[in-house]
Amino acid sequence: MSTPFDPAAIVAEFVDAVSPFDPGPAAVVAVLSLRTARGEAAFRLSDHVLRAMCRALLSYRDPDDRGTCAGCGSRHLDENLHCRACGRLHGILGEVIARHARRVAADGSGPPTGDPA
Numbered sequence: 481m482s483t484p485f486d487p488a489a490i491v492a493e494f495v496d497a498v499s500p501f502d503p504g505p506a507a508v509v510a511v512l513s514l515r516t517a518r519g520e521a522a523f524r525l526s527d528h529v530l531r532a533m534c535r536a537l538l539s540y541r542d543p544d545d546r547g548t549c550a551g552c553g554s555r556h557l558d559e560n561l562h563c564r565a566c567g568r569l570h571g572i573l574g575e576v577i578a579r580h581a582r583r584v585a586a587d588g589s590g591p592p593t594g595d596p597a
């Protein structure tokens with residue numbers, strides 16, 4: 481369960497943090513309206529603040545984003561870099577397993593059976 485937060489308060493905090501660094505006259509170039517269960521808010525944004533907000537959004541990466549599966553292109557890799565769609569394992573362990581599987585397939589002998597002679 482995620483922690484409750486107030487999006488309008490966070491936007492206001494962002495605007496307050498960035499506004500002092502606005503190099504030019506703070507002409508309003510955009511109005512951002514925000515309506516949530518907590519209410520409505522409107523933010524009059526200068527070009528400087530709007531650009532900062534856009535850069536912040538573009539640099540965001542979802543904590544669950546662990547890349548794209550090299551096998552099937554799925555974006556859903558679990559915390560062990562295991563693709564939930566096709567089962568391929570990524571990362572160093574996945575590469576070691578894939579290399580071993582290629583070597584076993586190439587020599588044609590298959591995996592050892594463990595059957596003592």
Ligand SMILES: [Zn+2]
Pocket residue numbers: 549550551552553554563564565566567568
């Ligand atoms: Zn996959």
